[in-house]
Amino acid sequence: MKAAAFEYRRADTLAETLLPELNDKPVAGNQSLGPMMNLRLARPRRLIDIATIPELRKIVESPDHVRFGAATTHAEIEDGETPDPTNGWMRAAAGNIAHRAVRNRGTMGGSLAHADPAADWVIVLTGLEATVIVAGPVGERRIPMEDFINGPYTTDLGDSELLVAIEVPRPGSSARWGYKKFMRQVGEFAKASATVLIDPENDRHRCALGALGGPPVILADPLAIIEGSVSAADIVSAALSGRQLQSFSMHVAALESALASALGQQEDCA
Amino acid sequence: MTADRRLTLHVNGITHSCEVEPRMTLADCLREKLDLTGTHLGCEHGVCGACTVIVDGAAVRSCLMFAVQARDSMITTVEGLAASDTLSDLQQAFHDHFALQCGFCTPGFLTTAEAFLSENPSPTRGEVQSAISGNICRCTGYVPIIDAIVDTAKRRLESGK
Numbered sequence A: 001m002k003a004a005a006f007e008y009r010r011a012d013t014l015a016e017t018l019l020p021e022l023n024d025k026p027v028a029g030n031q032s033l034g035p036m037m038n039l040r041l042a043r044p045r046r047l048i049d050i051a052t053i054p055e056l057r058k059i060v061e062s063p064d065h066v067r068f069g070a071a072t073t074h075a076e077i078e079d080g081e082t083p084d085p086t087n088g089w090m091r092a093a094a095g096n097i098a099h100r101a102v103r104n105r106g107t108m109g110g111s112l113a114h115a116d117p118a119a120d121w122v123i124v125l126t127g128l129e130a131t132v133i134v135a136g137p138v139g140e141r142r143i144p145m146e147d148f149i150n151g152p153y154t155t156d157l158g159d160s161e162l163l164v165a166i167e168v169p170r171p172g173s174s175a176r177w178g179y180k181k182f183m184r185q186v187g188e189f190a191k192a193s194a195t196v197l198i199d200p201e202n203d204r205h206r207c208a209l210g211a212l213g214g215p216p217v218i219l220a221d222p223l224a225i226i227e228g229s230v231s232a233a234d235i236v237s238a239a240l241s242g243r244q245l246q247s248f249s250m251h252v253a254a255l256e257s258a259l260a261s262a263l264g265q266q267e268d269c270a
Numbered sequence B: 001m002t003a004d005r006r007l008t009l010h011v012n013g014i015t016h017s018c019e020v021e022p023r024m025t026l027a028d029c030l031r032e033k034l035d036l037t038g039t040h041l042g043c044e045h046g047v048c049g050a051c052t053v054i055v056d057g058a059a060v061r062s063c064l065m066f067a068v069q070a071r072d073s074m075i076t077t078v079e080g081l082a083a084s085d086t087l088s089d090l091q092q093a094f095h096d097h098f099a100l101q102c103g104f105c106t107p108g109f110l111t112t113a114e115a116f117l118s119e120n121p122s123p124t125r126g127e128v129q130s131a132i133s134g135n136i137c138r139c140t141g142y143v144p145i146i147d148a149i150v151d152t153a154k155r156r157l158e159s160g161k
């Protein structure tokens, strides 16, 4: 199918995007909005193309984090064209999103704003304790990833707000990480996913589950999971109690696999 | 902000000027305005890869890019892969390895593989496999396609091209 008619503007500055009219829709890579428009599930009146706005393409390095402009593409991270505060973890995750042609256009900010429950950045950036920076007519807000996504395809972004950047903290030198994404074939969205972050120097430990049909779930008592004093199955069933999930056993296996990879017990963990 | 609908597109080394509605995808613009019908449309939502073209050196889905977004870019379609009526080495390898039957998916595989080989001139077979994982072929099967790409990479390395 073809998209319904709309107007198109390419924005050159962040300032001009912050005065939106009703039904204006930002577009970055168009890799999620495009399919929805072609299927006429989305019919924006006007598209504001934000993909080349310099403020959204900027990357700023600080001693304790890297701030990625929202329009950084998956491919730029995959190729190491940007710094990777996680020493390769983000690169590996980026390279496993969709297919190269989608990664060449799709952006980190677009993924988070779209908030597909099965999207990679949604779980990975939650697992890494990233912070989202949004800007609107009244100024900037900082939102921790775990508060940014409210439900399937639903975020904390206001109508006239734009996601401008994502801040990813640098883990300590002894930090470990595991990310497991179950998919039916290369390039597909996750059927189940899990992350494990072990960062003793900064006292940051986090285990999270993704692809649950809503926001990721951050598991209670990550140290007990990491130390192995509770089983993955018990933790997952406690965290997901009351949900009818066909993928329950896949989530248990995803958590076990992410944990094994973080603990260095498993070589290949996609 | 720019809103005019007259568009200049650089395709296969030629500069074209055309009038497009914003909702026209790059794929439809290539096919309908520029008569470059080698770019095929299968799913129109990013899944099948048939519409893949090369924009500024990178493979993209032309069904998920509006023509107005390609303003000022350098575009290569399947028609631009070889000079005049000859086949490129990659196209010849597809022929030699029986890597096509109906040919519907072939332009997308060729552009995907060409962009991939420019980024990774000495790939492993596994890397080729995952590079084409976003392209669907419903009749040939993937093994001859992988063979053709692996073979082209090998020949290019041998000939220092």
Ligand SMILES: Cc1cc2nc3c(=O)[nH]c(=O)nc-3n(C[C@H](O)[C@H](O)[C@H](O)COP(=O)(O)OP(=O)(O)OC[C@H]3O[C@@H](n4cnc5c(N)ncnc54)[C@H](O)[C@@H]3O)c2cc1C
Binding pocket: A025, A026, A027, A028, A029, A030, A031, A032, A033, A034, A035, A050, A070, A071, A096, A097, A098, A099, A102, A105, A106, A107, A108, A109, A110, A111, A113, A114, A116, A118, A119, A120, A121, A157, A161, A162, A163, A164, A187, A188, A189, A190, B045, B046, B047
């Ligand atoms: C075939 C296919 C397979 C895919 N597989 C995967 C996969 O395995 N894993 C995965 O994670 N993703 C996958 N994707 C999605 C892909 O990663 C998209 O790139 C991503 O979801 C959206 O990014 P985008 O820049 O294209 O956003 P767009 O499509 O441009 O926008 C998406 C939404 O976000 C809004 N938006 C965009 N940028 C901003 C901003 N800065 N501020 C506020 N709102 C904004 C838009 O208005 C729109 O509502 C796949 C896509 C396709 C087509």
Ligand code: FES
Binding pocket: B040, B041, B042, B043, B044, B045, B046, B047, B048, B049, B050, B051, B052, B061, B062, B063, B064
């Ligand atoms: S037609 Fe573009 S990916 Fe299928």
Ligand code: FES
Binding pocket: B099, B100, B101, B102, B103, B104, B105, B106, B136, B137, B138, B139, B140
């Ligand atoms: S050759 Fe027929 S679909 Fe691939």
